[in-house]
Each structure stands twice: as C-alpha cells, then as structure tokens.
Amino acid sequence: MNETVVIAFPRSFPQAQRIAEHLDATLLPYDPGVFARVFESAQRIVALMATGIVVRSVAPLLQDKWIDPAVVVVSPDLSYAVPLIGGHHGANELAYELAALGIRPVITTATEATGKESVEAIAQRHGADIVNRDSTRHVNAAILDGDVPVHVIDGPAIVIAGPRVSVLMNKGVYSVGVGCRKGVHKEEVLDAIRQALTACGISRGQVYVFATTVKKMGETGLVAAIASLSAGLIFIDDVTINAQPLQSPSNARRIGLSGVAEPCALAVSKHKELVMKKTVYGRVTVAIAR
Numbered sequence: 001m002n003e004t005v006v007i008a009f010p011r012s013f014p015q016a017q018r019i020a021e022h023l024d025a026t027l028l029p030y031d032p033g034v035f036a037r038v039f040e041s042a043q044r045i046v047a048l049m050a051t052g053i054v055v056r057s058v059a060p061l062l063q064d065k066w067i068d069p070a071v072v073v074v075s076p077d078l079s080y081a082v083p084l085i086g087g088h089h090g091a092n093e094l095a096y097e098l099a100a101l102g103i104r105p106v107i108t109t110a111t112e113a114t115g116k117e118s119v120e121a122i123a124q125r126h127g128a129d130i131v132n133r134d135s136t137r138h139v140n141a142a143i144l145d146g147d148v149p150v151h152v153i154d155g156p157a158i159v160i161a162g163p164r165v166s167v168l169m170n171k172g173v174y175s176v177g178v179g180c181r182k183g184v185h186k187e188e189v190l191d192a193i194r195q196a197l198t199a200c201g202i203s204r205g206q207v208y209v210f211a212t213t214v215k216k217m218g219e220t221g222l223v224a225a226i227a228s229l230s231a232g233l234i235f236i237d238d239v240t241i242n243a244q245p246l247q248s249p250s251n252a253r254r255i256g257l258s259g260v261a262e263p264c265a266l267a268v269s270k271h272k273e274l275v276m277k278k279t280v281y282g283r284v285t286v287a288i289a290r
Contacts, residue, residue: 005038008048015078016048022101023094036061044094045071054084066133067271070094074103082106088120088136116143119166122150128168129208131234131268138164159234169232172208174275174290177265179212179252180222181283189225192281200276200288204229211236211264215255236264248278261287
C-alpha cells in the first residue's frame with residue numbers, strides 16, 4: 001500500500017481523486033473499519049469527511065505521536081485541510097501540500113501558528129531524528145517564549161544533554177546499545193558491532209545512534225570505536241536505564257543497573273522494540289532496538 005492514503009465516501013470520490021492524484025496516494029472508500037486497516041501501514045492519511053467521523057474512528061487506534069500516522073481532515077467542499085493527528089510529525093506538511101489544490105491549511109500547533117519552527121521541523125529540515133523525544137515539550141515551549149540556539153557539533157565529540165535539550169542525530173531505523181569490560185580495545189568494539197549488524201542483516205547506514213551507560217565515559221576504546229564510525233554515542237544515566245522494561249538478567253546489577261546493552265538500546269529507540277537481545281562478543285555486549 002502507498003504510504004499516503006486518501007479515505008472518502010463514494011459520493012466524494014471525484015474530489016478525493018484530485019487529492020489522491022496530487023499526493024500520489026491510494027484512494028479508499030470509507031467503511032467503519034477502514035481506518036483500523038490502514039493505521040499501522042500508512043504514514044499519512046487524508047480523510048475527506050466530517051471531523052467528528054475521523055475523531056471517533058482514530059481515537060481507539062492512537063498509541064504514540066512518534067509512531068502514529070499523520071492524519072489530515074479535509075472538508076467535503078475542499079475548503080480547509082486540518083491536521084488532526086501528528087501536526088509536528090507530517091500532518092502540517094501534508095496540509096501545506098494540499099494548498100496547491102486551493103485547500104486552505106488550518107494549522108493549530110502553537111509554534112507554527114505563531115510563525116516559529118518546532119524542534120520536529122528543524123530536525124526534518126536537517127534530515128535528522130530526535131534522540132531524546134521527551135525533550136521536545138520543553139524546547140518547543142521555550143521556542144514560543146523566545147529564540148532557542150541551535151548548536152552544530154562536528155564530531156568526534158561527546159554531548160551530555162539534559163532533559164531540556166533536544167539531541168538530533170542522522171536519520172536511521174535502529175539504535176545499538178553497547179556494553180563492555182574495562183579496558184576494551186577499539187577493534188574489539190568495532191568487531192562486535194560488525195558481527196551484530198551482520199547477524200541482523202542491518203547496514204551501518206540504518207543505525208542512527210549508539211548508546212551506553214555514563215559509567216563507560218572513560219572507556220577510550222569504546223569512544224574511539226564509535227567515533228571511527230562517524231556516529232553518535234549517547235551516554236545514558238542510571239535512572240533512565242533502570243526505567244526500561246527488564247529484558248534479560250544481567251551482571252550489571254553489581255554496579256546498580258538492570259543492564260547496559262539492552263536498556264540503552266531501548267532508551268533511545270523509536271519503537272521500543274528489541275530486534276536483537278544482548279549478545280556477547282568477547283569483552284563486548286551488543287543489543288539492537290528499533
């Protein structure tokens with residue numbers, strides 16, 4: 001199925017066809033179960049119908065704004081396009097695309113409505129993903145109150161960011177959690193990462209961030225290995241690590257942690273789903289999440 005779907009009642013198909021052709025989208029007739037059928041597979045949904053119908057249809061399907069598709073409601077007379085779900089996650093952009101058909105975008109997200117750019121929009125403009133997503137609420141609020149600086153750091157570098165700082169990384173699908181023994185060498189880490197990615201059929205370009213515990217900040221071999229990959233390495237604090245759902249028993253409990261590789265991979269992942277449980281390669285442990 002196309003990543004963009006237009007849903008309309010059959011009587012509105014002539015207007016819906018214009019939208020579908022403009023967006024290179026799949027056109028589907030409305031029935032009571034159509035939203036449920038496309039909600040997980042489509043990235044963008046345009047609903048040509050009354051807002052109330054769409055609200056009642058998608059409300060039981062909502063999970064998380066970072067994974068739900070963007071939903072835009074278009075009035076049956078093609079006058080207005082209202083981003084209903086995921087304004088900062090593609091819906092505003094979709095509404096603006098429809099303006100070429102003479103449909104007026106009705107933008108309600110606070111930053112865009114006041115002529116400012118959200119963290120999500122900045123990330124999209126730079127082709128990046130936001131690692132610590134909870135930070136966007138604080139940063140977007142600050143953007144509304146004034147200018148927020150954007151610092152571009154050309155690595156290798158180490159960034160320690162608080163909850164009110166959004167960290168942007170190169171786009172990708174997977175996060176890799178790495179644990180290691182004290183004094184591990186750079187080549188040991190690189191070899192473990194290569195083996196793990198190969199075992200999962202994942203290319204280096206599909207990884208957007210590596211993560212480990214703050215207790216490993218002094219491991220020069222680990223830091224050097226990730227830097228040689230021109231990748232970002234995030235150091236996760238103890239509270240965040242221990243807040244992740246326990247996946248596998250770990251000897252890290254001896255240092256006060258529920259684990260290292262698995263919880264670190266999950267903490268910065270997008271879908272909070274492990275695709276490879278922790279696997280030991282010599283003195284290095286690797287886990288992969290998406």
